[in-house]
Amino acid sequence: MVKIYKIGNVSNPGDTPAEGLTFYQSFYFEEKTIGMTRAYAAMQADSKIDRLISIWQDRIVTDQCVCVIFDGSKIEDNVEVGIQYRITQAQHKTNNDGLRISDLTLERLDGGLYDIS
Numbered sequence: 001m002v003k004i005y006k007i008g009n010v011s012n013p014g015d016t017p018a019e020g021l022t023f024y025q026s027f028y029f030e031e032k033t034i035g036m037t038r039a040y041a042a043m044q045a046d047s048k049i050d051r052l053i054s055i056w057q058d059r060i061v062t063d064q065c066v067c068v069i070f071d072g073s074k075i076e077d078n079v080e081v082g083i084q085y086r087i088t089q090a091q092h093k094t095n096n097d098g099l100r101i102s103d104l105t106l107e108r109l110d111g112g113l114y115d116i117s
Contacts, residue, residue: 002029002053003068003082004061005114021066021114027055029069032103042105047088050108057100062090066114067106084109 003026010020032052042049051069055061068082085106092102 001070002027002055003070004058005066005068007064007066007114024060024065025058027058029053029055038105042088048107049088049105051085051106053104053106054095054101055104057092057102059092059102061087061102061104063087065090066109067104084113086113 004024005021006024007019008022009017010022011018030053032054034049034052038052039049053069065087067085067087069085070082085108087104088107089105090102091105092100095101
């Protein structure tokens with residue numbers, strides 16, 4: 001399961017603006033292979049691709065969002081903890097079966113940049 005969050009001002013009206021996350025929606029996802037062309041293009045742009053996933057198409061999901069993936073790979077105190085990723089690219093397209101999907105290129109935010117408690 002992947003949860004998508006929008007990045008924006010989360011402060012109360014009249015307070016100093018504070019950047020934070022607002023929950024948008026949850027999706028089931030498919031893990032995809034990162035191809036050599038995509039990996040080399042990222043290296044040339046001094047960027048890193050940690051994961052590539054597909055979700056049902058949602059054009060609200062852009063590179064201005066953060067996602068948290070819950071895949072059982074990180075457990076603390078017997079509780080599953082999600083791993084935060086910055087969406088570096090969102091490609092909205094139709095797959096080979098004629099289904100509308102969004103391919104999301106992800107870069108891991110080590111240590112979790114945002115508080116999602």
